Amino acid sequence: MPNVSFVAPDGATITVDIPNGWSVMEGAVKHGVAGILAECGGACACATCHVFVDPAWLGRLQPREAGEDDLLECTAVERAPNSRLSCQLRVSSALDGLVVHLPERQA
Amino acid sequence: MSVTHRIVVVGAGQAGLQLCETLRRSGHTGPLVLVGDEPHLPYQRPPLSKKFLTGELDAVRLALRPAEQLAKLDVALKLGTAVLAIHRDAHEVALADGERLGYDRLVLATGTRVRRLPAPGAALDGVCHLRGLDDAQAIRDRLGAARRLVVIGGGFIGLEVAAVARGLGKDVTIVEAQNRLMPRVVAPLVSEHYARVHAGHGVHIHLNTQVEGIVRAGEALAVALDDGASLPADLVVVGIGVVPNVELAREAGLHCENGIVVDEYAQSSDPAVLAIGDVAWHRNVLLGTSHRLESVQHAVDQAKNAAATLLGKPVPYAPVPWFWSDQYDLKLQMAGINRGHDSVVLRGTPDSGAFSVCYYEGTRLLAMDSINQPLDHMLARKLLAAGVTVPPTAAADPEFELKTLLPAG
Ligand SMILES: Cc1cc2nc3c(=O)[nH]c(=O)nc-3n(C[C@H](O)[C@H](O)[C@H](O)COP(=O)(O)OP(=O)(O)OC[C@H]3O[C@@H](n4cnc5c(N)ncnc54)[C@H](O)[C@@H]3O)c2cc1C
Ligand code: FES
Numbered sequence: 001m002p003n004v005s006f007v008a009p010d011g012a013t014i015t016v017d018i019p020n021g022w023s024v025m026e027g028a029v030k031h032g033v034a035g036i037l038a039e040c041g042g043a044c045a046c047a048t049c050h051v052f053v054d055p056a057w058l059g060r061l062q063p064r065e066a067g068e069d070d071l072l073e074c075t076a077v078e079r080a081p082n083s084r085l086s087c088q089l090r091v092s093s094a095l096d097g098l099v100v101h102l103p104e105r106q107a
Numbered sequence: 108m109s110v111t112h113r114i115v116v117v118g119a120g121q122a123g124l125q126l127c128e129t130l131r132r133s134g135h136t137g138p139l140v141l142v143g144d145e146p147h148l149p150y151q152r153p154p155l156s157k158k159f160l161t162g163e164l165d166a167v168r169l170a171l172r173p174a175e176q177l178a179k180l181d182v183a184l185k186l187g188t189a190v191l192a193i194h195r196d197a198h199e200v201a202l203a204d205g206e207r208l209g210y211d212r213l214v215l216a217t218g219t220r221v222r223r224l225p226a227p228g229a230a231l232d233g234v235c236h237l238r239g240l241d242d243a244q245a246i247r248d249r250l251g252a253a254r255r256l257v258v259i260g261g262g263f264i265g266l267e268v269a270a271v272a273r274g275l276g277k278d279v280t281i282v283e284a285q286n287r288l289m290p291r292v293v294a295p296l297v298s299e300h301y302a303r304v305h306a307g308h309g310v311h312i313h314l315n316t317q318v319e320g321i322v323r324a325g326e327a328l329a330v331a332l333d334d335g336a337s338l339p340a341d342l343v344v345v346g347i348g349v350v351p352n353v354e355l356a357r358e359a360g361l362h363c364e365n366g367i368v369v370d371e372y373a374q375s376s377d378p379a380v381l382a383i384g385d386v387a388w389h390r391n392v393l394l395g396t397s398h399r400l401e402s403v404q405h406a407v408d409q410a411k412n413a414a415a416t417l418l419g420k421p422v423p424y425a426p427v428p429w430f431w432s433d434q435y436d437l438k439l440q441m442a443g444i445n446r447g448h449d450s451v452v453l454r455g456t457p458d459s460g461a462f463s464v465c466y467y468e469g470t471r472l473l474a475m476d477s478i479n480q481p482l483d484h485m486l487a488r489k490l491l492a493a494g495v496t497v498p499p500t501a502a503a504d505p506e507f508e509l510k511t512l513l514p515a516g
Contacts, residue, residue, distance in 0.1 A: 074485035
């Protein structure tokens, strides 16, 4: 199973296994990663699953769709070029080892 | 209020689970018991009429938290067990398995149940209602072999099921008693857009039409309409609204209207009893109104509000309500409550597939529905929360950037 690491603002890192096909958000919620709220459960409707993707991984992600891009305009911590909504990142072997950084807050 | 209180939560759904999680994360150390009559771990309902029906999500992925997470939270789960009665004098609830649980504080998060079709034949095999996971599983099991689906009720759930079924290539007919789709919640402009899109996908829509009854016709069913027509169907899905589960509260003498009446701190007429989520007739101080809301946003936010009350740090309830519905490639997002509006302003053009509808009372923006306009939706939420209105002329100009109205900071 691919693993994904979540790095909190204080540097604390949690690495979790996430089944292929699940979203990064689902993996976080399943393992109780506190920095992801995911209030809409992955419907791309709430912007409370914001992450900053580690620059090393940026080139390997599927591009954002328009809806995700719009929602990122309204995150609690302002977006950066490496911002993504973790519910829109689908886990696959190609993303094994992915590192994402958590914002200070989601709401 | 104390962090060591024994808290019993009735109803292991979206609100009940959120309450337990927030209480633990905020330092509650006393015993927490979550009692639910469904046998399943607390799960998300929205996908039941969306990605669960298509088969894209399975039951494991619907669970809000896996069992290990709940164990870590030290929440005692009693699933598959209904609460039958509240004994307020003894501070106890009676469970269906005979056990009695004592409480210092009791939280009712019993949600709603579906309104059954009030017509003959509603209980026939192949006539399904949709509220829970078992209902959705039954529909999913039957949908595969069905060729013709009749959906009774043109509300969110009926329309979402219709969209999924068209995606699976089924022949779909919607029967709605009122003169437009989603009549109670959106402006006619939005109803018409959705009717066009559904029709464009090949859905047959009967408005102003009542179902008189359903009968078995050989292998199939026949749905009799009040205009004399009879629709053949292999599967019928009924989505005509819900009723709040207030009986426990009412029998215990708590004040109930169309929901358990609570104040802006989620407190019922008994200070030891709170109510949250779909079942709560609650007060929102931002909107200045009391009402019942059926949405994930409200279940989550009011659970947090109740947790603050239970922890002795009460905060008045004041979020901007929001909701979404997914049909085909249409994402409908609603911010605010449009009840009481006297005018409607269109922002953008429905023909483009992306637009918003703004609801006004005088010059005050009450609510906005956005169709494939997530940015409008998110900004509407922020503007409504800040108490900023959007001048109707500005709202009507799609080039006008709503963001410029946000207060700094
Ligand atoms: C098909 C469907 C699609 C939806 N789509 C959306 C959507 O897109 N967006 C959105 O925002 N909202 C949506 N909703 C609404 C949303 O799911 C609800 O608002 C939310 O689940 C409410 O949470 P709750 O905890 O109040 O109630 P529930 O989640 O219903 O939980 C209540 C629980 O209490 C249990 N219970 C009742 N009585 C007792 C008793 N006496 N003893 C023990 N247990 C009891 C019930 O069986 C249930 O498990 C949808 C709902 C459905 C059914
Ligand atoms: S979980 Fe809501 S947008 Fe990602």
